[in-house]
Amino acid sequence: MTTERRYDIDWLRVIAIGLLLIYHIAIIFQPWAMFIGFIRSEDALVGLWEPMTMLNVWRIPLLFFVSGMGLYFAMKKRNWKQLFIERGKRILLPFVFGILVITPLHFLVFQNYYNMPLSYFPHMGHLWFLGNIVVYVIVLLPLFFYLKKNENGKFGMTISKVMTYALGPLSISAFFMLEIGVVQPQLFELYAETWHGFFMGFLAFFFGFLFVYSGSAFWQTVSKWKWLYIVIASVLFAIRFTRFESISNMYITSIESNSWILGLFGIGYSYFNKPSALLSYLSAAVYPVYIIHMFVLYAGALLILPLDLHPMLEFVGITLFTFIVCFLIYEFILKRITILRPLFGLKWKFKSVVQKELKRI
Template identity: 30%
Template sequence: MAPTQQQSSRVYKVEEESSLTLNSRRYDLDWLRVIAILILLFYHTGMIYVSWGFHIKSAEHSQPMEQVMRWLHNWRMPLLFFISGAGTFFALKKRSFGQYAGERIRRLFVPLVFGMFVIVPPQIYVEWLFRGRFSGIYSEFYPQVFNFQSYHDGGTGGAFSWHHLWFICYLFFYSLISIPLFRWLKSESGQRFTDRMGRLIARPGGALWLVGLLLVNDVALGGFFPDETHALINDWAYFMKNLILFWLGYCLTSRRDFWQTITDQRRYFLAATIVCTIILYGYRALVGPDVINASKLLTTLYSFNSLGLTWFSVLATVAYGSRYLNVNRPILPHLNEAVYPFYILHQTIILLIGYYVLTKTGLGVYDGFLVVSFSSLLVCVSIYLLLIRPFKLPRILFGMK
């Protein structure tokens, strides 16, 4: 049966936009990925110097640093998952679904396994030394990894973990379980769904309403899984939250007019982000965390505001990035190549240097933070340039092309 004029028009529109998208690179997303992961290095260094739990801790804490990091916690990883979803759209323009799955195994699963046996164990070793749980040399500690006792087990826990590589683990699962959805989105019914999404975001500030997906997830799963564990099997509210952001990144990147609409409405997203930020800090200052935690209603409202801050800040970042960062520079391809191995390395280097600074020097909070941050940055860059980038095997193990 011949397609109707409406069907032909829709197919033509999709093919035309796909062709435009295929020949366009979103340099802004590359820049945002680099910026977000660089900020992550400073964030994880800051974890040593705030009151939240971390693998090694300074005896002194910084409240101003903690307040900045409270905001960053709602923004940094959600942005990376959104960008990863956008990158998936571009990847599937050039690959079949089978090729895409194979690439995800090479670029995500292989580095994850390598990291769990090589990159992460030094972090656990340093933590055990710092807490007085172990006093031997590393070669005596390392065989405990092969007991395969999870770090997240009750009590003392074991030496087998993915630690900060949880992001890679989750992204690997997201990539594979989303293939049926992405296949459907390419179909005619999927395109009709995308059309409806387009009509929503075309309204003034319309994309803000997509926060409803995150709120529904919080209502459905937040009460059962209130904490972020990064352990996969008991982290379903957080797992689904980031999966939704991954899907939204794919969908909102799939049409050129979506990009332009998001960019044009950037002031709505910035205003919404500012409002949620004021509520975040005002709520804690006026009501207090103890009162919030004691009331289920206040906890729910606080959680809803945090989800609003997450989505609105991601939208604002992507919108302003599209407006001001969608430019190529000679250094960008090199940064874009380096950022993934940099992410894999950074927390291990931070903990090794941080352990030395905490136990062997008298540095305080802010001078210690600066020394650990910039020393870790220098060491990560040096390892990448000297030991990873020039050689084939390290490139494979670190998920590079």
């Protein structure tokens, strides 16, 4: 079974969060932005949404798959008590802190931009993802430890065998299609704080674990057939996006979503499974950046939109502002102030600080 550090999975997590930032910035330039609580530019960039419709169907599911994979690797080093404590510190603590402190900040910026009375409003906002993960860990961890204990049993052998076929990994789409049939969401990409987002994430988290659990069979298959998955996804996206969209539906979109994700896993495994200094830095930074990015994004919109620039310049300006300021906050505040580190999902360096003080004494 797989035990080594998987740099390709780290890269996919970093890329997915980076795309999430760009996706959220693009919403500002859509006519319907205010309906979902975003600051809206008076000058729309409707064409900007066209590539976003491709990202829509796999960016969040990919993160749930990666989270399930991450839990498998974490189980290699911890028992169930240690894992509950570790996940509580890394996910539950930032989630609760974020609801109380971080998400109200971007709502205050929203109120200020539209000259509304300022009020404190704790809410999940974009951190709903973390809340889902907490539930998945609590519900699935007993099953995962049972599977880990019996990973050489019939179930493990069967999963490994299924994953050797090109359509093996893609066969999980049947479960996602079943979810569509049962939940019947209004839109496939409506994930935040919906039952569709919850159950879709549950399936992705579960199968992310199973993919790694199946061993090398999965990775060899997605590496071999990665371009087939990308072609399948591209064809289904073209059908969804063009005048043939009438023959598309959310059941087919489930296949498209998983095809993109499997193709990305294959590309990552083939080309990005190697260490680098840049990846080490970004892997540590990406989680706190995800937590703070909405506040920074709204602040950028507050400063740049009133300048009345060309909308494309506004988009570029807010994008640069968001990425630069997020990483500056991470580098010079969140990373360096010990008490803030665990609140943003970073390891608490309390022991190292104590050791340094003892050495001085």
